Amino acid sequence: xxxxxxxxxxxxxxxxxxxxxxxxxxxxxxxxxxxxxxxxxxxxxxxxxxxxxxxxxxxxxxxxxxxxxxxxxxxxxxxxxxxxxxxxxxxxxxxxxxxxxxxxxxxxxxxxxxxxxxxxxxxxxxxxxxxxxxxxxxxxxxxxxxxxxxxxxxxxxxxxxxxxxxxxxxxxxxxxxxxxx
Numbered sequence: 003x004x005x006x007x008x009x010x011x012x013x014x015x016x017x018x019x020x021x022x023x024x025x026x027x028x029x030x031x032x033x034x035x036x037x038x039x040x041x042x043x044x045x046x047x048x049x050x051x052x053x054x055x056x057x058x059x060x061x062x063x064x065x066x067x068x069x070x071x072x073x074x075x076x077x078x079x080x081x082x083x084x085x086x087x088x089x090x091x092x093x094x095x096x097x098x099x100x101x102x103x104x105x106x107x108x109x110x111x112x113x114x115x116x117x118x119x120x121x122x123x124x125x126x127x128x129x130x131x132x133x134x135x136x137x138x139x140x141x142x143x144x145x146x147x148x149x150x151x152x153x154x155x156x157x158x159x160x161x162x163x164x165x166x167x168x169x170x171x172x173x174x175x176x177x178x179x180x181x182x183x
Contacts, residue, residue: 005130006130006131009129010129010130010131011129011131012129013077013123013126013127013128013129013131013132014077014129014131014132016119016122016123017074017075017076017077017123017128017129017132018075020071020074020075020087020116020119020120020123021070021071021072021073021074021075021076021083021087022071022075023071023116024067024068024070024071024074024087024090024116024120025067025068025071025072025075026071027067027071028063028064028065028066028067028068028069028070028071028090029064029068030044030064031044031060031063031064031067031068032060032061032064032065032068041057041060041061041064042057044056044060044063044064045057045058045059045060045061047060048060048063051097051165052097052165052166052168052169052172053093053161053165054165054168059161062090063090063093063094066086066087066089066090067087067090069083069086070083070084070085070086070087070090070120071083071087074087074120074123074128076132076133077128077129077131077132077133077134077135078128078132078133078134078137078141079134079141079142080123080124080127080128080132080134080141080142081124081141081142081143081146081147081149081150081151082124082141082146082150083120083123083124084120084121084122084123084124084125084150084151085120085121085124085150085151085153085154086150086154087116087117087120088117088118088120088121088124088151088154089117089154089155089157089158090117091113091114091116091117091120092113092117092158092162093158093161093162093165094110094113094117095110095113095114095117096110096162096165096166098110098112098113121151124147124150124151125147125151127142128142
């Protein structure tokens with residue numbers, strides 16, 4: 003009889019799919035792979051949606067997605083990997099929030115789904131078919147879950163809050179310019 007059960011197989015499939023998608027999206031940002039725009043193009047986009055400086059924002063998002071995705075797929079440092087990916091997806095969801103929920107309308111459903119899956123993996127752990135398990139959970143201790151999620155939530159709140167302030171100032175400046183004409 004195997005020491006692995008359905009839960010382990012389910013977590014492996016969830017880790018591979020979520021981590022693989024996140025890593026691919028991060029590689030688009032960092033390297034321009036898979037039809038992406040690389041750091042230059044992604045940086046310009048980030049700047050256009052209020053994340054400044056754009057290239058640094060693209061680098062941070064790309065590293066969180068690529069690194070978090072690869073680590074999730076491997077089941078290594080799962081609390082930190084899941085938290086990093088969830089934070090990146092919260093930042094992405096904030097861009098899509100004004101468009102409503104559904105992705106077909108440019109909404110946040112896709113980013114939210116990936117972020118919640120990553121956060122769920124951070125909380126549940128990687129299962130026994132993982133590097134964390136093989137290494138004796140050295141990088142997957144119980145105390146790491148709230149610390150990783152808490153630090154990421156705080157950092158994400160600061161970054162998204164700064165973006166929102168930047169967008170408000172920009173909108174106010176445009177309105178003042180209209181009144182001056």
